[in-house]
Amino acid sequence: METDQHTQLYHAHVQHPKGSGYMMQTGAFKTVKDAVKAYLVLVDKDSNPFGRDALLRNPEPLRVTLIPAELRGPDVMSAVGFCNVWDENGDDMYKTDEPNYVLVENPRYQAEVCYDVQDVIDAEITLEPMKCRHCSVVGETTYHDRQGDAYCATCGKWQLQDG
Ligand SMILES: [Zn+2]
Numbered sequence: 808m809e810t811d812q813h814t815q816l817y818h819a820h821v822q823h824p825k826g827s828g829y830m831m832q833t834g835a836f837k838t839v840k841d842a843v844k845a846y847l848v849l850v851d852k853d854s855n856p857f858g859r860d861a862l863l864r865n866p867e868p869l870r871v872t873l874i875p876a877e878l879r880g881p882d883v884m885s886a887v888g889f890c891n892v893w894d895e896n897g898d899d900m901y902k903t904d905e906p907n908y909v910l911v912e913n914p915r916y917q918a919e920v921c922y923d924v925q926d927v928i929d930a931e932i933t934l935e936p937m938k939c940r941h942c943s944v945v946g947e948t949t950y951h952d953r954q955g956d957a958y959c960a961t962c963g964k965w966q967l968q969d970g
Contacts (some may be wrong), residue, residue: 817873820887823913824870826861827853832883834876839909842871849912862915870908883931921945924957924966940966 818841822828836842850858870949874886885892894902921938936946950957957966
């Protein structure tokens with residue numbers, strides 16, 4: 808039998824402090840985990856890589872706020888603290904001085920981001936740093952347009968050549 812917590816539906820606001828934030832007013836989320844999954848889909852769909860890069864490079868956790876699905880429009884925004892909604896007595900209906908978010912470990916963080924020569928070929932732009940396929944040294948491999956391959960200054964080998 809499911810608990811109450813799992814039968815209630817929510818909208819969600821998910822944000823990375825150095826990356827992207829999305830308000831998802833679908834009212835279709837049951838858990839924080841659902842919301843993070845949907846957030847990552849949005850980040851991946853974005854034509855601007857800013858959000859994806861921020862997740863890779865910054866270890867800070869995601870901030871997830873679940874908002875009861877029955878709330879609508881300004882009430883949703885106000886539940887996250889983006890605006891205030893006043894009741895008939897002139898009191899703020901949502902006490903959101905401290906947003907009530909849950910911290911979730913950033914699932915995309917990589918302490919050391921580096922690229923393979925194939926990433927550079929696929930992206931058609933220089934991505935740094937590159938990691939050498941042969942000696943695994945990071946930052947000594949540079950791409951040469953004319954050869955269509957990258958050369959490692961540490962071991963002296965071209966990436967696309969065997970051995
Ligand atoms: Zn090397």
